[in-house]
Amino acid sequence: MKKLRIGMIGAGGIAQARHLPAFQKLNDLVEIHAICDVNLDRAKEVASTYQIPVVSNDYLDIFSEVDAVCICTPNKFHAEIAIAALESGLHVFCEKPMALTAKECEAMINASKKQEKVLAIAYHYRFKREAQAAKKSMSEVGTPLVVRVRALRQRKVPSWGVFTNKELQGGGSLIDWGCHFLDLALWLIGNPTETDVTGSIYNKLSKMPNQVNEWGAFNHETFEVDDHVSAFIKFENGTSMLFETSWAANIKKDEEHLSISGVEGGLNVFPFELYTTKDGMLLNSVPPWLPGEEQPDIPQARNFIEACLGRSELVLKPEEALQVSRIIDKIYENGGSLS
């Protein structure tokens, strides 16, 4: 069988930590054939580690060499590169967030539909075993009533790369980290259309000098994005979502909380627990996990490759990633101004 030839665009943190090792482990299905980074030295170094034959500092150079690309650049370039790749007849696997704005996401979807090519977005939380268990249990939850998301970090502002640059990333804690939980929560409740989105955005803590930060020192004077966001979202089916995310907040400790209370039952995702009633009793269940793939990286990469090879449906539809970006746009639009 012919392998999918993939080209990496952006050879930084996430390409090296997640996608390259995942594709390497799936080498019966995929060949990492090309790599591009505007920092050519970095591209060459990574190419030598993974024995990647084609190396460039311009993504257009690698298009004719591959069947698909994996986009791992700062957020600002996601839409431009994805559309160029799709229009060249390539499948696209793009890091999250899908793009800077919902409008850019729509243009990406239009290009993928026109070219009939796969467009996948790397919201990898969906592939965690707890998330998969929660999805399978939604029939026991019934109609969702209240969704609670708390993706909170006490003091973990990413001090490397361009994460605090508004122009290149589009925002901070919400578009960078909260987006994962927003995607997961929306998917679990079946992506109902949002009818009302209100929020508040803050960056007071990260604008103060002499910050304590677990992820290294950063310049508070050039910090341009949100470090803490709260929102309330209502949906057409009556479900509501209480949402909060932070890189920096005065809280006791970090938290990754997603729970759903429905008409029939409820669940918590991290750790996975199911809350039901049975024969007049309250019944709370926890699963003993079976051995298997515990990390989301491989199933996520396999799903993209198999979709490109025409063997599977994408788990994560680009229209669902568009909804995440649309809600993020609305929170940023009505969340107030930053200091």
Ligand SMILES: NC(=O)c1ccc[n+]([C@@H]2O[C@H](COP(=O)([O-])OP(=O)(O)OC[C@H]3O[C@@H](n4cnc5c(N)ncnc54)[C@H](O)[C@@H]3O)[C@@H](O)[C@H]2O)c1
């Ligand atoms: N899924 C996750 O949990 C997760 C985690 C971290 C980062 N990300 C996403 O991955 C993307 C990259 O983040 P990172 O942490 O790897 O950043 P990074 O700064 O470590 O790497 C980005 C790389 O892209 C290169 N680059 C910039 N513009 C380019 C262009 N036009 N063409 C080619 N290369 C270009 C840079 O030189 C750099 O090497 C971002 O969109 C980020 O949101 C996702």
